Amino acid sequence: MTEDHQNHDEREAVVEGVGKAQASRRRFLQVLGAATATAATSQADAAPWEDFFQQHYKRLTDDEKRQIFARLEAQVQDKYGVAVRISDPKPIDGVEFAYALNLQACVGCRRCEYACAQENNTSRSPELHYIRVLQMDKGSLDVERSNTTYEGAVPTAEHYYQPVQCHQCRDAPCVRACPVNATWAEPDGIVVVDYNWCIGCRYCEAACPYFARRFNYEEPTVRPSEINPDQGYLSNRLRPRGVMEKCTYCLHRTRKGLMPACLEACPTGSRKFGNLLDPNSEVRQVIETKRVYILHEDAGTNPRFYYYFG
Amino acid sequence: MRDGYAFVRASLGAVMHGSSAYYRWLAFLGVWMLLGCAAATYQFANGLGVSNLTDQVPWGVYIANFSFLVGLAAASVLVVIPAYVYRDAALYDISLLGELLAVAAMVMSLLFIVVDLGHPELFWHLVPSLGILNFPQSMLAWDVVVINGYLFINAYVVSYLLFSKYRGRVPDKRWYMPVLLLGVVWAVGIHTIPAFLYASLGGRPFWHSAVLAPRFLASAFVSGPSLLIIVLTVVRDQMHFPVRDEALQRLRQIVGVAAVLNLFLTVSEIFVEIYPGTSHSASMRYILVGLHGHNLLVPYIWTGIALSVFAAVVFLARPLYSRPKLLLAACAGAVIGVWIEKGMGLVIPGFIPTSLGEIVEYSPSFIEFCVSAGIWAIGAFLYTLMLKVAVPIELGTLRLPGVSHERVGLHPLRGAA
Incomplete structure (x- = not known):
């Protein structure tokens, strides 16, 4: 070195x-x-x-x-x-990443949430998670009636489950909000943060309609034995205190052809990920053949994240 | 150049000497400043974790004070317009004190932004070229521009006017009128841009309202001149500065109209939110009556509304406002009422519930309280010192040696040149 x-x-x-x-x-x-x-x-x-x-x-x-x-x-x-390796995989030409999530199949086990934390070296104390799993009332799509602190066996008869993470919006309000361009959308659609450039004003967090951004109010702590050594500069490297972070669709994995950690952890196959520009990709198939809906579509941010039924 | 040096020395001399009440006041502010500095240092060393802010409520008392203080700067434009555009003699006499209040308010709002940053030391990232200012995309970048600009405009005008008068010269209109008039236009920005900072967020229904910018203007026109009425009364009593009753009454008329307008706009907003009862009204319900048993700020906002109503009534009823003590009480009520409404009453409910429906409440931590109090003390300290220099220069008692002690420019613009 x-x-x-x-x-x-x-x-x-x-x-x-x-x-x-x-x-x-x-x-x-x-x-x-x-x-x-x-x-x-x-x-x-x-x-x-x-x-x-x-x-x-x-x-x-x-x-x-x-x-x-x-x-x-x-x-x-x-x-x-701990010896870690920080890499900087570049966006691939002709690739625009998108996510699709099957609301009918998700059981609310939160494995995606914890796999994400492990993969992305997010702080364990205070606990910081990119994914929020909402326990939704049947008969309503209103997230305001949801519960994020549910406990006990899942799924229950009265509920369905809706995991929410960064939607990697095409017209991302967080990107526009940032006064110093510390956050931007990459050519493959992933919204990233330069953790060394962020001044910590949290305007992006106020701007986000998906509660997808997280701020390191305290020094993030991860046990040395739990540090994921395969790190991307714009994704899962260890963050300093006082800066914003968020889901990056695991770009240090996905730009190398792997699937995001949340998808790999899902026991129900609810999560589909892939290249929106490839007509044969699974995520494209979902959008073309299933009934798809977009959370907070009225916010006008054109997300690259779709919920579907079936 | 030599005159400039003498001006600085005379200013320093003026702030160093005062009555015992003056020293006691400065000592009182000094204690709060020290406490604030200690708390800010502690926060800088330990991070914003020492605040009660969360991912759910990422902005709190700092940004609340910031929002209020940009409004307070209206004390400047609302005396400048009548004084210079409508040539109101009574307000012309005191216009400088209004502009100085704007300077103090801008300094405080900048400080409140700085202490809210996770990395205040990286402020250089905002400097164009050296860093990157995301202008014109980011409304926060606009805010940085308009606040620094307004600070500069007001600081330049008052420095020029005071320096001229110190040298016994009639200020040359060519040197200050263009900047002063730019300040009048700029004032529109200083009150609307912070409103747009909130209103532009489509994902926050509580703020995403076309009436927010007019509300910012109306409430600024209440808080700024109200505080100025209090200041003028104190300056008249303590520093023997001749403030005409007409000046106070003219300001009282302004705040009377603005207070009613502000209440009307607030009621319009509440009605539109509450009557149809859409899911977007949750934040408004939270602040007014509580949401799902969470009602931390309900007594707080109703206190603010009650104070605003009380102030509006006094400002408009002659039997009430003609009693000086009651007028002062109404002014204090108006300032506090707007501070509640345009401060935490505006910022916190925007985050409750979150865009995913979670409810996390917020009240400032002890550290946040100390830092905020410290910044207010810095503002008051700065304003006191500025008055200590400006008042004797306006009175003609502080002059360049050898210059006549006649008062300069004590008449409307028509006769000044």
Whole structure:
């Protein structure tokens, strides 16, 4: 890992190729960063300053990204004693991910919810989950009559169940709300957060009609033995305190052809996931052949998440 | 340049010397400021987990105060318009005090945004070029622009006017009128953009209302001038600043009309929500009567409504408003009433129930209370110091050595130039 460590000469060499204004801004930050970094004695001491001066994900060169990932990996090693690998799988051309969920089959066991937490390294204490499973009254689609804190054996005779997670909206109000572009929709439709760019204003959380965003009010805690070492920079890497996070359709898995963790955990086969642009994909088949409905469709956010019956 | 240096020195001199009541007031505010700083430091070190905020209710007392304070800045535009556009002599005399109130209000609203951030140290991400300001897409980015802009506009105008008068010169209209008039237009933004911040969220039915921006304007026109009436009374008694009764009565007329308009808009909103009883009325039911047994804020909002009604009645009935003490009580009631209604009364119900129907209630934690009180103390402290400089300059007692102590610009615009 050491060969990947900060090398300011190398970084500046890369900068030469970038636009002039951008280069000078970068340079300004680098000089500041370098000045403070050299004052520190070790890599670990330098890290807070490099975190502080880190630029927006979209402004980073591949080389800078490699260095940042190495730094983040080293931080986890320091803090937890766990070797993790941070990768950055890119969206695939011709792929637009979508989810379909069978309300008739879901039994409300919440396995998706817990599998998600494990896969995505979300905080165990305080407990932070991306998926909310609603216990719904039969005879109503009104989520306001739902219960999220149900206990005991499921399913019951009086209820059906509706898991809700980020709907990866086409017209995402969270993306528009963010004052610093720390959250955006990737070309494959997945709405991501740059955890190092988020300033923690929580306007996106207020804007979301699906209660899909989660804020780290406290330092997230995950036991070292429970850390999933296969991490995506824009998805399940360990988050700092004070930033927003959310479901990313497990992009570190799905962009490599795997299924999301919630789908794999589902014992009833209620969850279908795939490429909306592929006419033969399961999710496309569901939309074309089943009765589909969209939660809070009146909010006008055009989600890539569909509920269906059958 | 040398005059500028003398101005700064004279200002520092003015704020350093005062009556014992002045020192006691500053000491009182100082204690709250210290407490607030300690609480803010604790929050910064430990994260927003020390607040009572949750994913269900992610905004609380900080954003509530922010929403109220942008309205308070209306104290500026509502004296500037009558004074400069309609050439009202009584309000012209005190217009500077209104603009200074706007400066203090803007500083406080910015501070309330900063303490609400998970990473206040990363504020540089908002600076265009260095960071990224998502303008014009994000309404919060608009807010950053309009608040900083309004702070700058008011700070520039009052600095220029005070500096001119300090040098015994009649302020040159060319140097301040364009900015002052820009401030009048900008004031529309300062009251509507924060409303749009909420109203633009289609997933929050409680805020998603066309009448929210007019309500913000109306309530701002109540709280700003009401507080100014209180301030003017104190300044007249304590600092011997000649405030004409006409000025107070003109402001009273303004808040009287605005208070009635504000109540009317509030009633319209309540009616439209409650009468048809759609599922979108849940938040309104929560705040007015409680929802499924959750009613933490019900007494709170009714206190606010009662104070607003009381204030409106006093503002409009001559036998009542002609009694100075009652007028002051009504002003205090109006300010607190709007603070309740445009503060937590607006912010919290927007999140209850959540978009998935959960009900999680909120009240501020001790730390949030201390930080909020500290920011209010900073605002009051700042405003006091600014008055301490502005009042003697307006009176003509604080002047550049060798300059006549005559009062400058104490007449409507027509005669000023």
